[in-house]
Amino acid sequence: MAYNFDANLPIYVQISNDVKRKIVKGEYQIGDKVESVRDLALSYGANPNTVQRALSDLEREGFVRSERTTGRFICDDSNLIESCKNELAIDFAKQYLNDIDSIGVSKQKGIELLEKVSIERGTIDGKE
Amino acid sequence: MAYNFDANLPIYVQISNDVKRKIVKGEYQIGDKVESVRDLALSYGANPNTVQRALSDLEREGFVRSERTTGRFICDDSNLIESCKNELAIDFAKQYLNDIDSIGVSKQKGIELLEKVSIERGTIDGKE
Amino acid sequence: MAYNFDANLPIYVQISNDVKRKIVKGEYQIGDKVESVRDLALSYGANPNTVQRALSDLEREGFVRSERTTGRFICDDSNLIESCKNELAIDFAKQYLNDIDSIGVSKQKGIELLEKVSIERGTIDGKE
Amino acid sequence: MAYNFDANLPIYVQISNDVKRKIVKGEYQIGDKVESVRDLALSYGANPNTVQRALSDLEREGFVRSERTTGRFICDDSNLIESCKNELAIDFAKQYLNDIDSIGVSKQKGIELLEKVSIERGTIDGKE
DNA sequence: GTGGTCTAGACCACT
DNA sequence: GTGGTCTAGACCACC
Secondary structure, eight states, X not given: OOSOOOTTSXXXXXXXXXXXXXXXXXXXXXXXXXXXXXXXXXXXXXXXXXXXXHHHHHHHHTSEEEETTTEEEEOSOHHHXXXXXXXXXXHHHHHHHHHHHHTTOOHHHHHHHHHHHHHHHTOGXXXX | OOSOOOTTSOHHHHHHHHHHHHHHHTSSOTTOEEOOHHHHHHHHTSOHHHXXXXXXHHHHHTSEEEEXXXXXXXXXXXXXXXXXXXXXXXXXXXXXXXXXXXTTOOHHHHHHHHHXXXXXXXXXXXXX | OOSOOOTTSOHHHHHHHHHHHHHHHTSSOTTXXXXXXXXXXXXXXXXXXXXXXXXXXXXXXXSEEEETTTEEEEOSOHHXXXXXXXXXXHHHHHHHHHHXXXXXXXXXXXXXXXXXXXXXXXXGGGGO | OOSOOOTTSOHHHXXXXXXXXXXXXXXXXXXXXXXXXXXXXXXXXSOHHHHHHHHHHHHHHTSEEXXXXXXXXXXXXXXXXXXXXXXXXXXXXXXHHHHHHHTTOOHHHHHHHHHHHHHHHTOGGGGO
């Protein structure tokens, strides 16, 4: 299995989210052709029907459009993509605030931690 | 079921983590008596054996000590608690950095989001 | 395919009906020469044999007559055409009454809807 | 097979439409329990998965809500139901106008036909 | 080859 | 018993 699915969420939701994430991050650019249902099924280690359902959901939400005989493509809707990105980022931020709050760490301390951790990681972010 | 367990982690680990979180946050104070295995099992909706294992782990790690006849108590080891708190906080911070990185959001933007979200929530943090 | 056939009805019936409709509407005038079987087959995207059968039926019903060497022509039988038109119109009317009845809309409301919709469409009917 | 499906439309769409029609007509009242997926599958002569899909769509559209262990129920959203009814009625009206237009019958004549046909049918509508 | 649909049959959680 | 999910395998239309 090429993808580590969380047992608590339906696989089709996780696939849908993963593709959304790739779109939002720019791994899929507008107009890009999405891999075929069968190929995605192979690489996710899921059933084609499950992938199909994930992509149908994305289509309904406006992230991809399908052309019957040629494949699926990323929609040209940068507003949608941007708002999705914001939404995800806000969700992550809320999650972080909840997490540190659950152990009695203040938001201020949480921010300092981000600086400290990012330096330790020596990532690109360290330059900021 | 009184607790929403994640299907991917052993339940005893999740219980152990939850108790640790409560200690770190101060919901359990040093010297406090921990509820009986039987009561904890009820409130977690888990098997007493599972709770027993979680508490044994906590004991081995030095968070609680058991006194044969009177019950279990939170250890007086503020260093351990403090370092545990830091460790958890760092884990959360890393998680957050990974999350926002996965959608192409910078650390700087991530910090701004924390401010924005915490204001919207109108929580205690708002005073900071 | 130049014609969107309904999978539930034999194609030859659908072709026959379409020609009948054209006669009734006046797209084919009395005495007009009907296109050759070969041409009709092309434009309908059907097999010439299928078209042949449709035309034979129309001939049997008296809508067209075939002259061995010159082709097929629309018959001069305005009574037949008129009664066919009425029959079709009545079928449509019954269909409409059934449709609105199936969702609990009264005939009266159905008539008002026709006025409303035809105005919205801004079609020729608007003048009436 | 207890339901005559049109080969041109996906079965799940037809089932969804049929249930919608029943809601709109009042055969299903607000709060009514919908038959179970398995029962509906039997009565429609379709696969439970197909019925499931139809109902999921209806749920997404807000017509029904599902309670995990007890069944599905018609939502209390009379606005939605009313607007759906109007939409369907308008579709039927447009269809009728198109139909009669395709044989050169005017809207006015079409309305007269409705009166005539409804009297011939001797239905309740005849009193209007 | 592509997406789309359908069936059959299975398992799960919940009550 | 309920809804929900997943897999496996099939067929179709389109190009």
